[in-house]
Amino acid sequence: MKPGWSGGPVLGVESSCDETSAAVVQDGRVLGHVILSQDAHERFGGVVPEIAARAHLRQIDEVVAETLTEAGVGPRELGGIGVTAGPGLVGALLVGLNWAKGFAWALEKPLVGVQHMEAHLFANSLESQDARPPFVALLVSGGHTLLLHAAAWGSYTLLGQTRDDAVGEAFDKVARRLGLGYPGGPEIERVAREGEPGRFKLPRPMLSARHTPADPAYFDFSFSGLKTATALLAAELESQGGTGLAPSVPDLAAEFQQAVVDTLVAKVLRAVEWTNCDRVLLGGGVARNGPLRERLSDALGESGRLYSPSPRLATDNAAMVACLAEHRLRAGEVAGLDLNADPSLPFPGLTPLDSLANRGVELRGAPCIPS
Numbered sequence: 081m082k083p084g085w086s087g088g089p090v091l092g093v094e095s096s097c098d099e100t101s102a103a104v105v106q107d108g109r110v111l112g113h114v115i116l117s118q119d120a121h122e123r124f125g126g127v128v129p130e131i132a133a134r135a136h137l138r139q140i141d142e143v144v145a146e147t148l149t150e151a152g153v154g155p156r157e158l159g160g161i162g163v164t165a166g167p168g169l170v171g172a173l174l175v176g177l178n179w180a181k182g183f184a185w186a187l188e189k190p191l192v193g194v195q196h197m198e199a200h201l202f203a204n205s206l207e208s209q210d211a212r213p214p215f216v217a218l219l220v221s222g223g224h225t226l227l228l229h230a231a232a233w234g235s236y237t238l239l240g241q242t243r244d245d246a247v248g249e250a251f252d253k254v255a256r257r258l259g260l261g262y263p264g265g266p267e268i269e270r271v272a273r274e275g276e277p278g279r280f281k282l283p284r285p286m287l288s289a290r291h292t293p294a295d296p297a298y299f300d301f302s303f304s305g306l307k308t309a310t311a312l313l314a315a316e317l318e319s320q321g322g323t324g325l326a327p328s329v330p331d332l333a334a335e336f337q338q339a340v341v342d343t344l345v346a347k348v349l350r351a352v353e354w355t356n357c358d359r360v361l362l363g364g365g366v367a368r369n370g371p372l373r374e375r376l377s378d379a380l381g382e383s384g385r386l387y388s389p390s391p392r393l394a395t396d397n398a399a400m401v402a403c404l405a406e407h408r409l410r411a412g413e414v415a416g417l418d419l420n421a422d423p424s425l426p427f428p429g430l431t432p433l434d435s436l437a438n439r440g441v442e443l444r445g446a447p448c449i450p451s
């Protein structure tokens with residue numbers, strides 16, 4: 081493999097869950113991008129790891145070939161290759177990672193491994209030049225719920241995270257309980273349009289007014305209780321006989337979605353107030369949710385700024401991977417052939433809030449203007 085990057089388009093490969101994707105990015109511009117979502121999981125109501133890994137293996141050659149054709153870039157013209165190294169399903173990750181390693185080795189191109197959640201942070205910068213730090217970010221996907229402050233690329237403070245289910249996971253599980261399809265987020269959003277929030281009452285978790293920024297609960301999330309409360313209401317409706325659960329599904333879905341959005345928006349506003357930074361960036365599959373985007377945008381008002389990715393760049397995709405890889409290669413980073421998949425790869429440069437305070441670093445009042 082080549083020791084370093086000397087310019088040229090970057091190929092990104094993503095296979096951490098159930099999307100096989102490749103993209104070619106140059107100077108933050110997407111030249112080619114293919115995403116193949118696996119629908120084989122639908123009937124199981126969730127991603128089956130073994131099926132995902134096998135599907136990646138079947139699809140990856142074709143996905144990359146199509147991407148290069150779309151980009152009009154031959155393999156030898158590539159400047160480097162970036163691949164998701166984690167977190168994710170280990171079997172799925174290994175397919176993309178080993179494929180990228182082999183490709184980089186054969187073509188003598190530099191390779192870099194990227195962290196999937198950090199890549200979600202970079203998705204917006206493909207569409208908006210000024211979607212760069214400093215900002216407050218809410219990353220909401222099927223596996224993670226993170227609220228962080230980015231002072232600069234690679235320098236992040238973790239303000240809050242979920243203590244149990246990720247928000248996308250809660251959408252998926254509630255949808256399943258209500259007899260809706262997979263993935264659950266878009267299904268709940270669709271059905272909720274026919275319903276009214278408020279007919280049923282669900283909790284707004286971790287929103288106690290007694291908490292102060294010194295309590296971890298001030299910025300943290302929890303969705304497991306909300307999920308159970310929805311399931312209990314569903315069971316109660318089923319046990320009442322008569323028409324059963326079906327006629328109430330739209331109202332239940334609407335109340336569930338409203339409870340999630342209320343919680344997410346409130347926590348983001350706490351972060352905005354605390355960091356004194358009203359530039360907010362959304363990322364991850366749940367960033368597709370219309371009510372979440374609308375409510376956040378309204379809450380930030382005229383003076384604030386919300387960066388939210390277009391639907392294709394919100395859910396898993398390789399363009400965000402290539403964008404982060406280009407950033408990394410430009411900074412001189414290159415992986416060796418010992419690069420391995422890590423299903424729980426930590427978020428690089430992410431410091432927990434309490435250890436920052438212990439070191440006497442003050443985040444509040446830091447300038448909120450991109451440099």
Ligand code: KG4
Nearest residue numbers: 221222223248263265266365366369395396
């Ligand atoms: O980021 P992503 O594609 O994969 C992970 O890295 O997990 O996120 C997938 C998640 C799923 O849980 C899916 O239900 C959720 O994003 N999602 C949505 C919507 N579209 C996708 N959740 C709420 N509303 C949506 N419109």
Ligand code: ZN
Nearest residue numbers: 221364395396
């Ligand atoms: Zn993701």
